[in-house]
Amino acid sequence: MKKLVFLTGAGMSAESGISTFRNSDGLWEKYPVEQVASIQGYMADPELVINFYNRLRRQLLQASPCLAHRLVASLETDYAVTVVTQNVDDLHERAGSSHIIHLHGELLKATSTLHPNDPSQVVTLREPHLDIHMGQQAKDGSQLRPAIVWFGEPVPMIEPAIHEVSQADILVVIGTSLVVYPAAGLLHYAPPACKIYLIDPADVSYDPSLGITHLQTGASEGMKKLVEMLRKGS
DSSP states (O other), X not given: OOEEEEEEOHHHHHTTTXXXXXXXXXXXXXXXHHHHSBHHHHHHOHHHXXXXXXXXXXHHTXXXXXXXXXXXXXXXXXXXXXXXXSOOSSHHHHHTOOOEEETTEEEEEEEESSSTTOGGGOEEOBXXXXXOOTTOBOXXXXXXXXXXXXXXXXXXXXXXXXXXXXXXXEXXXXXXXXXXXXXXXXXXXXXXXXXXXXXXXXXXXXXXXXXXXXXXXXXXXXXXXXXXXXXXXX
C-alpha cells in the first residue's frame, strides 16, 4: 500500500468557517498576532490569552468537517494515510482520519505553563468543562494553558512529521502559504520519487525543482480533482 502524506494548513479549515490570523475577520482582527499567538504575549497577559482561546474553542464546536476533510479520510481505504496539520482544530479527527500529527498543538487540549511539552501534563477539554480558568492548575501545579505551540516556542512534533514525509510516495499540500517554518521546510524531506501536489487557489511561491503539480482551487474542489487523478494513476 502506497504511503500518502497530507500537509494541511488554514485553507483546509476555512471552508468549515474556521478563521485564521491571516484573515481580517472574526476574533483575530481584534488582537495583534504577537499578543495572542506568541509565548511572550501569553507571559505578558495570560488571562487575555486564555480567554481568547476559550472563545476560539467554543467557535470550533459550531464548525463541521468540510468535503475536503472527508475526502482525505476516505483515501485510507486505498492508501496508508498520514495527515500532518498546522491547524489546531479537530476537524480531521471528526472527518474520520486516524493518523494525525498536530504540528501546532490542539485547541481541545490544555497543558502546563511550566512544562508544556510534557505529555503527562496534557489534558483533554470536554463539554461542559471547555474553558480554562485563571488559577486552574496543571498536574505540576502551574497555571493550566492552551496546548498550542505559539510563536517563540519549539515545535516538538516536527521530527515525527519529517519521518512521515521522508517515507511518502505521494505528498499533498493543502491550504498553506508555505511561509511558516519549520512546516514549510517539510517538502524538502520528500523522497526524489515522491509525487507532490499543491491544492491552493493562491499563487503560492515554491521551489520549482520539486516538480509540484499545482491544483489552483479551493480545498474541497481540489480534493475532488486529486481523488480523480489518483484513480487514474496520474
